[in-house]
Structure formats: C-alpha cells, structure tokens
Amino acid sequence: SWNEVPLAPPDSIFKLTASYKADTFPQKVNLGVGAYRDDDNKPWVLPVVKKATHLLLNDPTLDHEYLPITGLPEFTAGAAKLILGSDSPAIKEGRTVSVQTISGTGANHLGALFLSRFYHFNGPKQIYLSDPTWANHHAIFRNVGIEPHNYAYYDPSTIGLHFSGFLSSLRNAPSRSIFLLHACAHNPTGVDPTPEQWDAIASVILERGHYAFFDCAYQGFASGDLDRDAAAVRSFVEKGVPLLVCQSFAKNAGLYGERVGALHVVAPTKEAADRVRSQLSVLQRSEISNPPSHGARLVSLILNNPELFEDWKQDIRTMAHRIIDMRQKLYDILTKELHTPGSWDHILKQIGMFSFTGINPDQSKALVEKAHVYLTANGRISMAGLNSHNLRYFAESLDKVVRG
Ligand code: PMP
Numbered sequence: 001s002w003n004e005v006p007l008a009p010p011d012s013i014f015k016l017t018a019s020y021k022a023d024t025f026p027q028k029v030n031l032g033v034g035a036y037r038d039d040d041n042k043p044w045v046l047p048v049v050k051k052a053t054h055l056l057l058n059d060p061t062l063d064h065e066y067l068p069i070t071g072l073p074e075f076t077a078g079a080a081k082l083i084l085g086s087d088s089p090a091i092k093e094g095r096t097v098s099v100q101t102i103s104g105t106g107a108n109h110l111g112a113l114f115l116s117r118f119y120h121f122n123g124p125k126q127i128y129l130s131d132p133t134w135a136n137h138h139a140i141f142r143n144v145g146i147e148p149h150n151y152a153y154y155d156p157s158t159i160g161l162h163f164s165g166f167l168s169s170l171r172n173a174p175s176r177s178i179f180l181l182h183a184c185a186h187n188p189t190g191v192d193p194t195p196e197q198w199d200a201i202a203s204v205i206l207e208r209g210h211y212a213f214f215d216c217a218y219q220g221f222a223s224g225d226l227d228r229d230a231a232a233v234r235s236f237v238e239k240g241v242p243l244l245v246c247q248s249f250a251k252n253a254g255l256y257g258e259r260v261g262a263l264h265v266v267a268p269t270k271e272a273a274d275r276v277r278s279q280l281s282v283l284q285r286s287e288i289s290n291p292p293s294h295g296a297r298l299v300s301l302i303l304n305n306p307e308l309f310e311d312w313k314q315d316i317r318t319m320a321h322r323i324i325d326m327r328q329k330l331y332d333i334l335t336k337e338l339h340t341p342g343s344w345d346h347i348l349k350q351i352g353m354f355s356f357t358g359i360n361p362d363q364s365k366a367l368v369e370k371a372h373v374y375l376t377a378n379g380r381i382s383m384a385g386l387n388s389h390n391l392r393y394f395a396e397s398l399d400k401v402v403r404g
Contacts, residue, residue: 012135012376020374028372029390031381034187034353035256036319039387044319046254048311052301062297066290069281071100071262075296078303079262082226083183083216083247085234094270097277099284100291103261104217104248108140110263111213111244113283114276115178116144119211122176127213128169129180130154132378134187134215137180151179154189159346159358161191170204179205183216183245184229185352188380192222192351198232202239212236212243220252222351224320226313237266249299251353252316258295319384323353326386333395340399355381363401371397 010018016032030041038044056062070076076098080091090096101107116125125146129137130153138148151173152165170179181201186192193201205212214233222229236243249260263280267273284291302308331347334340347355359367359379367373373394375381386394 016374016376019368023372023374025372027390027393029374029385029394031373031375031385031394034251034382034384036251036254036353036384037387039322039389041385041387041389044254046312046315048302048308048315049253049255049298051311052298052308055301056294056297064293067100067293067296069284069290070098070277071291072293072296072300074304075260075300076100076262078300079247079249080264082303083219083230083233083245083264084237084266085227085230088234088237090237090266095267095273097265097267097273097280099263099277099280100296101246101261101263102288102291103250103259104215104246105136105140105261106259106288107246107248107261107263108137108215109143110280110283110287111246111265112141112144112146113287114244114263114265114280115211115213116146117283118276118279119178120176122174127178127180128173130182130186132188133180133182134217137215146178153186154191154356156358159191159356160349161193161197163193163197166193167200167204170201170208170210173208173210175209176211177208178211178213180213180215181232183214183219183233184222185218185354187217187352188354188376188378189356190350190352190354191356193232195231195235198235202236202241205236205241206239212241214243214245216245217248218251218352219247220313220316221320221323221353224317224324226252226316242266242268249295252319253299253302253312254315254319255295255298258298259292260295260299323383326383326391327355329391330386330395333392334399338395338399340395340402342402353382353384355383357381357398359398359401366401367397371400373397 020030080098101110127141127146128151129148131150141148151169152162155162219229220226244265247262250256265276267276302312327347334344357379361377364377364379
C-alpha cells in the first residue's frame with residue numbers, strides 16, 4: 001500500500017506554470033519558466049528547425065533503427081566542434097570523448113555518474129556548486145552519491161559576482177575537488193565572470209588540481225554569438241584544465257521536448273579518452289541503451305550543413321537580441337519614467353535568459369498574489385517572458401512592490 005512512501009512536493013517551477021495557466025486574470029505574466037517566447041508570448045519554432053524537419057521528412061534513406069550507444073556520430077562530432085571550437089587542439093589530438101545524452105539534464109547525470117564511479121576523489125565524494133545554482137544540480141549529484149557543497153558566487157549587496165568569495169572557495173577546497181561551472185548565462189542569476197575573472201578562476205583550479213564540470217545550457221543566448229559564449233570552456237581547454245562539458249540544445253535550438261544534448265570529456269591523452277569512452281558506453285547502455293534519434297538528426301543537419309548553420313546563427317541572434325532589447329526597455333522604464341527606488345544597472349549587466357531582480361521573497365510573493373506576475377521566490381525573472389505588450393505592466397507592478 002506504499003504507506004511508507006512520503007508525499008513529495010511538486011517541482012516549484014512546474015507548479016508555478018500550473019498556477020499561471022489556471023489564472024484567468026487577463027494581464028497575467030509568466031516569468032517563471034526558462035523557455036523562450038516571441039513578442040506574442042508564443043513558443044518559437046526556429047525557422048531553421050522547420051527547414052531541417054522538412055529535409056528529414058523527405059530523406060528516403062532514414063529508418064527507425066537504433067542509434068549507436070554513444071549516439072549519432074555526425075551529431076556528437078558537430079556538437080563537440082560547436083562547444084570546443086572547430087580548431088580545438090583537444091579534438092585534433094583525438095583526446096575528446098563525446099556521448100549523446102538526454103538533453104542537458106542527461107549530460108549532467110551521465111557526467112555525475114561517471115565521476116561517481118571513476119573520479120579519484122580526495123576524501124568523501126563531493127562537488128562544489130555555485131550558490132545559488134539550477135536547483136536540479138543538487139538532486140542530480142545526490143542521486144549518484146555525490147554530496148553537493150556550495151561555493152560563494154552571488155553577492156546580494158551588489159547583485160553581482162562575489163568574485164573574492166569565489167576565489168577563496170576555490171583556494172580553500174581540498175585539492176582535486178570538482179567545481180561545477182556554468183559556461184555562460186548563469187542560471188538563476190544571469191551573473192557571469194568576465195574573461196579576466198575566468199582566467200583567474202582557471203589559474204586557481206590548475207594550482208589546486210581541481211576538476212571543472214562545465215554545464216552549458218545556453219550557448220548563444222548570452223551574447224547572441226556561439227563562439228563568444230564558448231570562450232570560457234575553450235580557454236580552460238587551452239590552459240590544460242581537466243574538464244568535461246554538458247551541452248544542451250533545448251534553448252539555443254528551441255528543441256526543449258526533443259531532449260538533444262551531449263556530454264564531452266576532454267582527456268589528457270587519446271589513450272585516456274579511449275578508456276573513458278569505453279566506460280561511458282557501458283554506463284549509457286544500462287541507463288538508456290541508445291539515445292533518441294529525431295532531435296539529434298535535426299541538430300546534426302543544422303551543425304553540418306553550412307547554409308543551415310548560418311540560418312541557425314541568425315535565429316539565435318533573433319532570440320538573444322530580443323532579450324537584450326527587453327533588458328534595455330525595462331531598465332529605461334524603471335529608471336527614466338517611473339524613477340523606481342534603487343539601482344537597476346544589474347538588469348543591463350546580467351546575461352542570458354534570466355535576471356535576478358534583487359527583490360526579496362515577500363516582494364516576489366506580492367508580485368504573484370497582487371499583480372498576477374509569476375516568478376520564483378528568489379526574485380528571478382525569465383526575460384523571455386517579457387514582451388512589448390506586457391513590459392509596462394510588469395515594470396509598473398515591480399515599481400509598486402519595491403515602493404511597498
Ligand atoms: N543546466 C542548466 C543550468 C539549466 O538551466 C538547464 C535547463 N533549465 C539544464 C541544464 C538542462 O536542461 P535540458 O535538460 O532541458 O537540456
């Protein structure tokens with residue numbers, strides 16, 4: 001009768017979406033979920049994805065056979081070049097391992113599982129996560145017996161990076177610790193290190209013999225430029241930091257439900273890469289047997305066909321620039337029209353889909369309950385939920401709760 005099974009709480013983000021859907025207030029706004037919306041608040045099927053789908057539908061050679069255990073080879077090779085760079089020394093030297101996964105979540109899980117089995121931990125199995133981070137990170141590592149610890153990241157007093165705290169965490173952790181790093185567009189804060197700060201982070205990681213676990217769920221969303229958003233990962237590879245990268249195509253290709261992702265492990269030698277690949281295959285076999293084919297075929301076409309690749313870059317710029325435009329317009333209304341108390345510079349400075357507004361949990365609650373503006377209690381808003389129709393309403397509602 002399962003009496004001993006405790007009732008778990010619903011996932012907070014999906015609960016928020018359900019409350020939003022049930023709300024009949026005409027001006028309701030959903031700033032909870034991290035999914036791109038166009039200016040009419042509609043999910044956006046990227047034009048390049050429509051083109052690729054058309055090509056797939058008309059390809060008479062396709063069947064529904066199993067993919068290899070490590071995924072569609074053209075997809076994983078293209079995905080590795082996308083994040084590591086087409087001239088990556090690690091790819092040239094044959095010391096990268098790329099495995100197709102169930103989107104970014106699956107990449108995080110497979111990476112975590114691999115480390116849990118094979119990483120030479122210095123003491124108990126643990127990982128350092130940024131404070132705060134994507135809530136799922138904690139559960140993903142606990143599931144494989146790796147205990148999450150926090151490292152200093154966000155500074156509420158500046159609504160920016162707590163850089164000195166971050167460096168101290170890196171210095172004070174036992175040597176050979178694993179640090180999870182958001183490659184770009186940090187979720188939930190929107191606060192990223194600068195290139196110079198990344199250099200300093202890499203130096204301490206090398207000094208201390210740490211391992212970098214990169215999570216890259218928003219390549220292209222930060223700056224609108226795929227290469228620029230991969231700069232931290234690429235510079236770490238160049239400096240010889242031991243690392244892996246989890247990659248998701250949910251956001252940058254708008255393929256949320258197709259679950260397209262990859263795990264890339266950069267090993268020190270080709271021989272080490274071969275050993276790592278063999279074990280990842282064994283793990284993958286027992287977990288999912290073979291990854292799904294449709295989404296990987298779409299992304300493979302986009303990555304490997306130069307014309308489609310150019311189209312994709314344009315679609316990414318469309319999404320990234322709409323978000324950057326919303327940041328500017330929100331900032332302008334708050335500072336120039338409403339003269340909302342406090343500084344709002346962080347709205348412009350923050351990067352990617354999310355913005356930490358800096359409002360407290362009571363103010364967030366007031367926005368939900370009084371204004372029908374749905375956001376998480378930590379004050380995070382998804383900029384993609386803002387558009388030319390609801391921006392003013394949101395700004396005015398925010399202004400009201402800030403004034404109390
Ligand atoms: N990592 C981070 C930081 C994320 O924000 C997300 C998406 N919310 C993911 C990984 C994974 O997403 P998906 O499994 O949909 O690719």
